[in-house]
Amino acid sequence: MNASGTHVVDLNSRDWRAVTENAENAMVSYPLLVGEDGRNNVRAKSNWLANRTFIAEDRQGWIIVGSTKDAFFSLDRLANFLLQTDLDLKTALNLDGGPVACLSVRSGNYRLKHYAKWEAQVADGDVSLLQAPLDVPWGLPVVLTVERR
Secondary structure, eight states, X not given: OBTTBOOOOOOTTSOHHHHXXXXXXXXXXXXXXXXXXXXXXXXXXXXXXXXXXXXXXXXXXXXXXXXXXXOOBOXXXXXHHHXXXXXXXXXXXXXXXXXXXXXXXXXXXXXXXXXXXXXXXXXXXXXXXXXXXXXXXXXXSSOOOOOOO
């Protein structure tokens, strides 16, 4: 983020150092779900289903952070789902990396927290549910803070 604002940028054909050179803050994640061309950017189809968390930018410049608390999505299905909403997304980025896409939001008196407990792998019509061990200390895999200036 810098004086020009906050953006979700496709780094596929850009040098991340040049993109973030004047930024006060930056983060990188993978994969980009919705590309700057407005299409599904996920190349690999997968049957790995999980709760997902994402950050997106709409065409008006608003930043949207979302999570699928009760829905299992593969990455390509999440991209398709986001494109079918009325959010008018310019770009969307998956925030991946830890205990089943945790989400905790605190703003003023508003509190929201959920940690999913399951993932599923589908192979040859069989569904294998993977449950997190009960002794795993849940925490956020990616930490993103937003503050007023």
